[in-house]
Amino acid sequence: MSLTTQDIERIAHLARIRVTPADVADVQAKLDGIFKLIDEMQAVNTQGIEPMSHGLDMVLRLRDDVVTETDHREKYQKNAPQAAEGYFLVPRVIE
Amino acid sequence: MSWNTFSTVAETVKALNDKKVSAVELATHYLDRAAALQPVLNAYVTLDREKTLADAKTADDKRAVGGADVAAPLLGVPVAHKDIYLIDGWRTTCGSKMLENFIAPYTSTVVQNMSAAGMVTLGKLNMDEFAMGSSNETSYFGTVKNPWDISRVPGGSSGGSAASVAAGLTPASTGTDTGGSIRQPAMFCNLTGLKPTYGVCSRFGIIAFASSLDQAGPFAQTAEDCALLLNAMAGFDPNDATSLDRPKENYSRDLAKPLAGLRVGLPKEFFGEGVASGIAKAVDEALAVYRKLGAVTVEVSLPNVKYSVPAYYVVAPAEASSNLSRFDGVRYGHRAAEYSDLMDMYKRSRAEGFGAEVKRRILIGTYVLSLGYYDAYYLQAGKLRRLIAEDFKRAYEVCDVVMGPTAPETAFQFGSKSDDPVKMYLNDIFTICANLTGQPAMSHPCGVDESGQHVGMQIIGNYLDEARMLNVAHQFQLATDWHKCHPSI
Numbered sequence: 350m351s352l353t354t355q356d357i358e359r360i361a362h363l364a365r366i367r368v369t370p371a372d373v374a375d376v377q378a379k380l381d382g383i384f385k386l387i388d389e390m391q392a393v394n395t396q397g398i399e400p401m402s403h404g405l406d407m408v409l410r411l412r413d414d415v416v417t418e419t420d421h422r423e424k425y426q427k428n429a430p431q432a433a434e435g436y437f438l439v440p441r442v443i444e
Numbered sequence: 445m446s447w448n449t450f451s452t453v454a455e456t457v458k459a460l461n462d463k464k465v466s467a468v469e470l471a472t473h474y475l476d477r478a479a480a481l482q483p484v485l486n487a488y489v490t491l492d493r494e495k496t497l498a499d500a501k502t503a504d505d506k507r508a509v510g511g512a513d514v515a516a517p518l519l520g521v522p523v524a525h526k527d528i529y530l531i532d533g534w535r536t537t538c539g540s541k542m543l544e545n546f547i548a549p550y551t552s553t554v555v556q557n558m559s560a561a562g563m564v565t566l567g568k569l570n571m572d573e574f575a576m577g578s579s580n581e582t583s584y585f586g587t588v589k590n591p592w593d594i595s596r597v598p599g600g601s602s603g604g605s606a607a608s609v610a611a612g613l614t615p616a617s618t619g620t621d622t623g624g625s626i627r628q629p630a631m632f633c634n635l636t637g638l639k640p641t642y643g644v645c646s647r648f649g650i651i652a653f654a655s656s657l658d659q660a661g662p663f664a665q666t667a668e669d670c671a672l673l674l675n676a677m678a679g680f681d682p683n684d685a686t687s688l689d690r691p692k693e694n695y696s697r698d699l700a701k702p703l704a705g706l707r708v709g710l711p712k713e714f715f716g717e718g719v720a721s722g723i724a725k726a727v728d729e730a731l732a733v734y735r736k737l738g739a740v741t742v743e744v745s746l747p748n749v750k751y752s753v754p755a756y757y758v759v760a761p762a763e764a765s766s767n768l769s770r771f772d773g774v775r776y777g778h779r780a781a782e783y784s785d786l787m788d789m790y791k792r793s794r795a796e797g798f799g800a801e802v803k804r805r806i807l808i809g810t811y812v813l814s815l816g817y818y819d820a821y822y823l824q825a826g827k828l829r830r831l832i833a834e835d836f837k838r839a840y841e842v843c844d845v846v847m848g849p850t851a852p853e854t855a856f857q858f859g860s861k862s863d864d865p866v867k868m869y870l871n872d873i874f875t876i877c878a879n880l881t882g883q884p885a886m887s888h889p890c891g892v893d894e895s896g897q898h899v900g901m902q903i904i905g906n907y908l909d910e911a912r913m914l915n916v917a918h919q920f921q922l923a924t925d926w927h928k929c930h931p932s933i
Contacts, residue, residue, distance in 0.1 A: 403642065
């Protein structure tokens with residue numbers, strides 16, 4: 350498999366990462382090399398194999414439906430690039 | 445002299461108990477050494493003398509009042525943390541420009557546990573950006589140098605964690621291991637490093653890279669120290685959905701057991717032509733030591749392990765692309781100075797805040813999870829994880845632990861792989877399988893190659909068999925001196 354310039358532009362958009370036209374060729378070449386490595390696994394017949402995400406096949410726990418978090422808004426918002434009156438500020442999205 | 449720069453954790457505990465040294469004296473010594481060697485090694489990202497000395501003073505005060513405390517067995521022992529662990533009030537960068545000014549608002553469970561055991565935080569250690577790298581060359585804060593040879597890499601991603609212990613800037617450190625990020629730097633810097641079974645150490649408050657693979661673990665000079673550190677680090681945590689709910693273990697309990705009758709599995713896939721000759725020789729000599737200690741070696745086969753690297757480069761980037769979507773320039777992290785609208789703000793902030801390797805992995809992950817590709821990539825990789833786990837299951841029918849070289853090459857020169865991601869990825873060929881299966885694995889020093897670079901023996905254990913692995917490595921260390929070699933720095 351090899352990726353096209355359009356593929357790179359599409360995934361860069363999905364990933365919300367700006368890739369400049371000057372960088373596309375380099376990104377494409379490096380990703381092609383990596384996908385060549387990845388595609389080695391396509392040779393394995395895995396029909397009927399159950400995918401695994403946890404070695405001990407654990408089941409996720411449920412917890413009681415009670416409030417455990419306290420209010421940390423002020424502290425957490427100290428790391429925000431822009432915040433005011435308890436809100437995170439972003440560029441205008443509604444005209 | 446009852447204590448020196450290269451005292452182990454166990455020796456440091458004894459010196460503290462015998463009142464030969466105080467926590468403040470220890471902290472001051474290592475802080476001074478860390479500051480003096482920072483221009484040479486660049487092992488730390490952040491040191492905060494005031495905080496550390498306050499911690500140390502508290503430890504000394506506690507000791508003065510209560511004496512040694514069973515609840516705090518490591519009271520006053522210094523430790524440094526990989527800069528991926530959140531510690532309330534400490535800058536936590538994850539080696540990235542994205543988090544250059546991020547001050548953690550809470551503390552990770554592992555650090556909380558270590559503080560509860562009495563350990564004093566010395567500082568935050570340099571690392572590959574978001575733990576993506578095998579050489580510490582992707583850090584926004586510059587490369588970490590290998591204290592054995594500063595023209596060589598310390599390994600990665602926990603490069604600062606390894607370099608700091610090797611150079612005597614701290615007696616112990618924490619790392620994280622997603623594909624070998626504890627074991628490979630442990631080998632490159634001649635240390636003992638352990639990645640526990642997935643779920644043994646809480647991931648809460650550790651900045652996520654690949655959530656189904658990430659696991660915290662210790663770096664130290666000896667297996668005995670790793671056991672002491674793991675005793676402090678491990679434990680069930682309701683704040684981590686994948687934390688294993690099981691009673692606390694004493695990982696030191698089996699250290700003294702003799703190895704007679706131990707069955708060591710040697711996968712033929714780990715001893716092929718890809719292994720450098722100096723490594724093969726050192727590993728063979730170490731296996732001879734194990735046989736002398738009473739172990740028997742048996743050949744085993746892990747036929748699917750060769751698909752570890754391809755499967756990993758689907759799973760890890762896929763999970764990373766999802767985890768790193770939280771860095772949006774809104775709630776925390778870097779925001780671009782100029783942008784036209786919200787979408788442009790996201791794209792520019794992420795383009796500027798992330799380095800090249802992190803962006804590559806996000807793009808790979810985005811692609812393999814995009815519409816129409818999920819089955820061919822993420823699902824196929826998940827099935828391979830099962831096949832690899834089944835290979836190991838079969839192997840453990842005839843052996844107790846699996847051994848082989850930790851990496852196919854010893855510490856390499858800066859720049860020798862950084863332009864070729866695939867070449868870099870293949871350095872993790874022996875370590876990745878244990879992350880995919882979730883098994884515990886460790887590396888201990890076992891010799892040098894012809895250029896004097898250090899070789900590590902990897903021990904891969906069955907699930908939750910950490911105590912046995914630590915016993916195995918400890919018995920080897922009682923019979924050998926490789927772990928006692930220190931760089932002249």
